[in-house]
Amino acid sequence: MPSPHRPARSLRVLLHPANPALAVHLGLQPDIEVVRDLTARPVVALVEDPAAVTELLADDPECRVLVLTGSARPGLLDAVLAAGAAGLVLRDGPVEDLADALRRASRGETVIDPALDRP
Secondary structure, eight states: OOOOOOOTTOEEEEEESOOHHHHHHHHTSTTEEEESSGGGOOSEEEESOTTHHHHHHHHOTTSEEEEEESSOOTTHHHHHHHTTOSEEEESSSOHHHHHHHHHHHHTTOOEEOTTTSOO
């Protein structure tokens, strides 16, 4: 079965930790390619542990890092931005919103889910 056509310059995304179900959903986006590790030079990394932000940026300072969260804990937004993250997004939203957040982060935007933004 032929694979779907991908643009010549697809957006490489790293999921840390690996999340096979999310990888499949993001991989259905025509311009997103989920990669296995930093050697594939991802443009954006999506992490679940805010502590991973500094670790990933130390290994690849040009990679944009978004933190995926289930809720807005007090101080979380400030902490991830101070660590160098490109933003904070909700894990339970539509995959299209997450894909849009990844695209925006790849363009250099700071991405904060409106439900998580400061009042």
